[in-house]
Amino acid sequence: MANEETPEASRPERILATMVAVTVGLSVLSFFAVMLAGPIGYSLTSPFGNFVVAFPLVGLPIGFLLLLSLLIVNGLRRKRSSPTEAS
Secondary structure, three states, X not given: OOOOOOOOOOHHHHHHHHHHHHHHHHHXXXXXXXXXXXXXXXXXXXXXHHHHXXXXXXXXXXXXXXXXXXXXXXXXXXXXXXXXXXX
C-alpha cells in the first residue's frame, strides 16, 4: 500500500468550500423558515419575508455552481500535482 500524502487545500479552495457551505446552509435554513411560517402563523408579506422566500430560489443554484467550480479547481490541482507517467 502506497503512502500518499494529500496536499493541503489551497486558499481559493477553502474560500470556495466556505462559500458553498454558507450559501447552501442559508438556503436550507430559509427553506425551513418558509415551511414553518405557515403552522406558526407568521406572515411572509414583509420585505424580509419576501427575501426569505426568494433566497432558496437563488441560493441553491448559486451553491451548485460554486460546488462545480470547487470540483474543477480541486481536479486541476490534483492533475498538476500528480506525477506524470510516460507511456
